[in-house]
Amino acid sequence: MNSELMRGATETIILKLLNERAMYGYEIIKQVNERTDNAFAWKEGTLYPCLHRLEGAGVISGEWRDGDAGKARKYYLLTHKGRALAGEKAAEWTAFSSAMNTLMLQPDQATA
Amino acid sequence: MNSELMRGATETIILKLLNERAMYGYEIIKQVNERTDNAFAWKEGTLYPCLHRLEGAGVISGEWRDGDAGKARKYYLLTHKGRALAGEKAAEWTAFSSAMNTLMLQPDQATA
DNA sequence: TGACATACCTAGCAACACGAGGTAACATCT
DNA sequence: AGATGTTACCTCGTGTTGCTAGGTATGTCA
Numbered sequence: 001m002n003s004e005l006m007r008g009a010t011e012t013i014i015l016k017l018l019n020e021r022a023m024y025g026y027e028i029i030k031q032v033n034e035r036t037d038n039a040f041a042w043k044e045g046t047l048y049p050c051l052h053r054l055e056g057a058g059v060i061s062g063e064w065r066d067g068d069a070g071k072a073r074k075y076y077l078l079t080h081k082g083r084a085l086a087g088e089k090a091a092e093w094t095a096f097s098s099a100m101n102t103l104m105l106q107p108d109q110a111t112a
Numbered sequence: 113m114n115s116e117l118m119r120g121a122t123e124t125i126i127l128k129l130l131n132e133r134a135m136y137g138y139e140i141i142k143q144v145n146e147r148t149d150n151a152f153a154w155k156e157g158t159l160y161p162c163l164h165r166l167e168g169a170g171v172i173s174g175e176w177r178d179g180d181a182g183k184a185r186k187y188y189l190l191t192h193k194g195r196a197l198a199g200e201k202a203a204e205w206t207a208f209s210s211a212m213n214t215l216m217l218q219p220d221q222a223t224a
Numbered sequence: 225t226g227a228c229a230t231a232c233c234t235a236g237c238a239a240c241a242c243g244a245g246g247t248a249a250c251a252t253c254t
Numbered sequence: 255a256g257a258t259g260t261t262a263c264c265t266c267g268t269g270t271t272g273c274t275a276g277g278t279a280t281g282t283c284a
Contacts, residue, residue: 001204001207001208001211002120002204002208003120003239003272003273004119004120004239004240004272005119005120005121005204005205005208006120006271006272006273007116007117007119007120007239007240007241007270007271007272008114008115008116008117008118008119008270008271009117009212010271010272012216013212013215013216016215016216016218016220017215019220019221020218020219020220020221021221024231024232025231025232025233026230026231026232027231032215035214035215035218036211036214036215037211039207039208039210039211040211043272043273043274044231044232044233045233045234045272045273045274045275045276046271046272046273048232048233048234049233049234049271049272050271050272052233053271067230067231067281070230070231070280070281070282071230071231071232071279071280071281072231072232072280073230073231073232074231074232090216092113092114092117093117093212093216095113095151096113096114096117096151097209097212097213098151099113099148099149099151099152100121100125100205100209101209102147102148103125103128103129103144103147103148104124104125104128104202104205106128106132106147107132108128108131108132109131109132109133115241115242115270116241116270116271118240118241118242119239119240119241119270119271119272120239120240122240122241136262136263137262137263137264138261138262138263139262154241155241155242155243156262156263156264157241157242157243157244157245157265157266158240158241158242160263160264160265161240161241161264161265162240162241164264165240179250179261179262182249182250182251182260182261182262183248183249183250183261183262183263184249184262184263185261185262185263186262186263225284226283226284227282227283227284228281228282228283228284229280229281229282229283230279230280230281230282231278231279231280231281232277232278232279232280233276233277233278234275234276234277235274235275235276235277236273236274236275236276237272237273237274237275238271238272238273238274239270239271239272239273240269240270240271241268241269241270242267242268242269242270243266243267243268243269244265244266244267244268245264245265245266245267246263246264246265246266247262247263247264248261248262248263249260249261249262249263250259250260250261250262251258251259251260251261252257252258252259252260253256253257253258253259254255254256254257254258
């Protein structure tokens with residue numbers, strides 16, 4: 001997958017997932033990759049810096065929870081601000097993909 | 113419009129338009145803005161560097177043509193390589209937006 | 225013990241959209 | 255003639271951000 005297209009979408013996806021339920025970082029990566037059948041192949045280097053940016057911006061907040069048996073995990077939740085932003089980002093994606101499709105779905109040159 | 117989402121899409125759009133017909137730079141800007149009802153608001157700083165990258169990569173080729181009455185215009189055409197890439201980029205967008213929608217169209221948390 | 229998965233993290237690089245600026249020709253209005 | 259606006263080309267610098275490549279540490283299983 002073209003990594004440049006991923007730009008700006010990372011944040012949108014994270015906010016969408018956290019709007020479903022609280023998740024920890026590693027889980028977000030697995031979810032994204034599984035749900036997209038590895039069309040998206042996120043690595044830690046993509047996610048963690050973005051999570052920290054979002055936390056720094058007061059959009060999400062992390063809290064450590066003991067795992068059932070495994071290691072401690074840092075769960076992230078949307079703040080009030082985050083819920084609003086999740087909605088905006090989702091709308092932004094809708095508008096963007098709609099505009100893109102307006103352009104991309106035009107008929108091509110006739111190859112007589 | 114979130115400019116980060118534009119990343120990687122610029123090239124895709126240019127190739128799509130040039131696959132319809134030869135256009136000059138200024139015309140491409142106008143076309144993109146008009147067709148998307150200014151949802152995309154391209155400026156020269158977005159387009160020209162990208163055109164030059166594509167030309168340098170042998171994907172498009174520019175030729176000066178005298179305008180009917182106005183200034184000379186540099187029309188760009190897809191090369192053979194460019195036509196192939198236009199197809200790849202279009203497919204890439206389809207795959208990307210499909211994966212995105214898989215993620216984005218899931219139901220959100222029940223707000224009981 | 226070794227190997228692997230889980231789970232967190234960071235530093236540095238590369239790509240690229242955009243703002244802001246510049247040049248020049250032509251049209252229109254006063 | 256002069257001023258203004260549009261067309262049409264260009265470039266430099268900045269900021270953002272995804273990714274590669276590395277690191278740490280715990281738990282599991284053979």
